[in-house]
Amino acid sequence: KAGVTQTPRYLIKTRGQQVTLSCSPISGHRSVSWYQQTPGQGLQFLFEYFSETQRNKGNFPGRFSGRQFSNSRSEMNVSTLELGDSALYLCASSLIGTGTYNEQFFGPGTRLTVL
Amino acid sequence: AQSVTQPDIHITVSEGASLELRCNYSYGATPYLFWYVQSPGQGLQLLLKYFSGDTLVQGIKGFEAEFKRSQSSFNLRKPSVHWSDAAEYFCAVGARLTGGGNKLTFGTGTQLKVEL
Numbered sequence: 141k142a143g144v145t146q147t148p149r150y151l152i153k154t155r156g157q158q159v160t161l162s163c164s165p166i167s168g169h170r171s172v173s174w175y176q177q178t179p180g181q182g183l184q185f186l187f188e189y190f191s192e193t194q195r196n197k198g199n200f201p202g203r204f205s206g207r208q209f210s211n212s213r214s215e216m217n218v219s220t221l222e223l224g225d226s227a228l229y230l231c232a233s234s235l236i237g238t239g240t241y242n243e244q245f246f247g248p249g250t251r252l253t254v255l
Numbered sequence: 256a257q258s259v260t261q262p263d264i265h266i267t268v269s270e271g272a273s274l275e276l277r278c279n280y281s282y283g284a285t286p287y288l289f290w291y292v293q294s295p296g297q298g299l300q301l302l303l304k305y306f307s308g309d310t311l312v313q314g315i316k317g318f319e320a321e322f323k324r325s326q327s328s329f330n331l332r333k334p335s336v337h338w339s340d341a342a343e344y345f346c347a348v349g350a351r352l353t354g355g356g357n358k359l360t361f362g363t364g365t366q367l368k369v370e371l
Contacts, residue, residue: 162309171357173357173358175359182362182363182364183359183361188352190355198358230298234357243289243301244359245301250299251296
């Protein structure tokens with residue numbers, strides 16, 4: 141079974157631009173979460189989607205948004221990029237969105253550099 | 256709110272030596288605990304997890320961890336380190352959220368260097 145895939149793997153943007161990152165979960169997984177990893181702040185939870193609905197959101201500004209499609213694929217968007225948005229963005233999928241705790245499987249990440 | 260502390264930012268061990276990476280957590284309920292490993296430029300790979308039951312859990316690549324509720328700790332161990340174990344290790348606590356779904360809170364990571 142294929143793992144979590146993220147595209148693109150690397151991205152370079154300039155301040156003020158916007159960017160869209162894509163995540164395809166493991167087949168059958170319906171919950172998708174996004175995390176930001178930076179040297180200064182570490183790994184931080186951005187948001188989580190299930191059945192095309194954002195269920196949970198971390199403490200990030202409104203410039204960070206996302207969506208999930210009916211096939212569980214997810215995209216996240218960052219508008220008006222700032223230098224501090226440079227980070228590794230990790231997507232994770234899990235099998236079941238409700239009930240007991242289900243482990244999350246991570247993709248390889250998208251490395252975003254903002255110049 | 257949950258939190259995770261990894262007190263060691265960097266650790267260097269010789270190949271073949273034993274390893275222990277420390278992790279302390281803060282969480283009001285029974286914790287779901289994880290150890291992940293990250294190689295440079297890569298995502299996170301799950302080494303092991305603790306949900307309940309036996310407090311000594313076995314993981315992949317010869318790693319094990321022991322859950323100690325009284326100490327709020329979940330330390331990772333390996334009896335004999337291999338050069339390929341050099342990577343960054345993250346301890347995490349999972350929380351079930353009121354809206355449904357789960358969220359991981361990570362420690363700041365421990366960078367492991369292995370000397371040949």
